[in-house]
Amino acid sequence: MRARKMSGKEKAAVLLVSLGPEISASIFKHLKEQEIEDLALAIAGLKRVQPELRDEVLEEFHDLVMAREYLEQGGIDYARELLEKALGRDRAEDIIKRLTASLAVRPFDSARKTDPSQLLNFIQNEHPQTIALILAYLHPEQAGLILSSLSPELQVDVARRVAKLDRTTPEVLQEIESTLEQRLSAFVMDDYTVAGGIESIVDMLNMVDRTTEKTILDSLEEEEPELAEEIRKRMFVFEDIILLDDRSIQKVLREVDSKDLAMALKTASEEVSARIFRNMSKRAAEMLKEDIEYMGPVRLRDIEETQQKIVATIRRLEDMGEIIIARGGEDEVIV
Structure with missing residues (x-):
């Protein structure tokens, strides 16, 4: 047929x-x-x-x-x-x-239209699995704000559950709907798409403050190191270097070997390359461009490993308070 x-x-x-x-x-x-x-x-x-x-x-x-x-x-x-x-x-x-x-309507549509502070009061006493399921269907910034406001122990539990979510059956969604419909109106159960998983918790953690992120990841590191490592790898990728201000980029460049930088930029976007070159002296930028131009064939895996190496440097400098990564979900205080 x-x-x-x-x-x-x-x-x-x-x-x-x-x-x-x-x-x-x-x-x-x-x-x-x-x-x-x-x-x-x-x-x-x-x-x-x-x-x-x-x-x-x-x-x-x-x-x-x-x-x-x-x-x-x-x-x-x-x-x-x-x-x-x-x-x-x-x-x-x-x-x-x-x-x-x-059908095009996702579950928890009304929850996505609810103020995060009100939604927090609504779900904070629910079972961690229920909270994880609801957060997985919210916008990342909204979910990040709620995740930041949970107790540290609950943050870790919910984060782990979000990362491990896969498909949720209509029956489970219906059961949660019947429990919550008294407090949030018009939950729509028309769509049973995949929610949760590594990318979902990464999006949330990218929106929380650094303290919340560190609490969750450090605890996961002790309990499930492989899961924590996978989340860390995806949280800040090399292309996100454009989120740094010029002063921070210059600090990063002082910590990175020029050969590593040339390899990392071999597959980088024009926007990333331009930001890097803009924060170097004219002579240093020209030399780096030559190194990239005359570099022979390189395995993609080697390039990605080098980019991860630079990302690790960026994360280390952030932990030391030397640089600031712009985060969508927090009010930056710079002193």
Whole structure:
């Protein structure tokens, strides 16, 4: 069945072509500019739509609309029950899976619209796993502010749980929703995407103050050193050197060997290279450019290791109070 091999955009393009220009135009009025552009490109890429494919897409659309109506009327279990009676168990389960994958609203949407200080009061006494799940669905800055305000012991526990989160089943999300809906209104359970993991906790830690970050990472270092090391590696990458002010960059350059710097810049962006060159004397910058230009082939792994070496230097200087890394989630106090 060809429709099953098509992307959502391709199916939407077939649907719009099948509905005709007038109806399609009225639908476009309710879409964002990027969505319109994506669909227009998908429509332009369509070849002649075979009747069988059109019917298959229209049938799938009808099933999903029907399933969504049932879902809104009585939840996922109600929708599944009615669909099973109408279409059979296998087809009903298939529709439910496609429906939950296609809806665009993420869980805890109302939580993301809530002031972090209010949300903190709301969740701080919940189980650490519940807090981790909620934080994983928040914006990183919002989650970072809340994480900073938890007790040190709870910070570490929650951070570890966020890092280890993978997929969360709809049933678990539904259970949390029913527990929390009395205090936060309108939790929407339409989307069950992946949340949490290393990148999620890294985003949060990049938004917390240095004291909170150090407390969490030092404790994780004792309990789960491999996890802590993986988080540290991703927290400040070489390209983030542009977050430093010129004085800090100059201090870093005084600590870095010129050969290491040349290798690290071999794959760096123009923006990073420009910031480095700007903080060197004209002669030193020209010599460094020559070193990079005449450097032979280098393994990417060696370049990345050299960049990590420089990152370690930056982190060491920050720990010593010699430089300041601009952090989005804290009010900088410079004395």
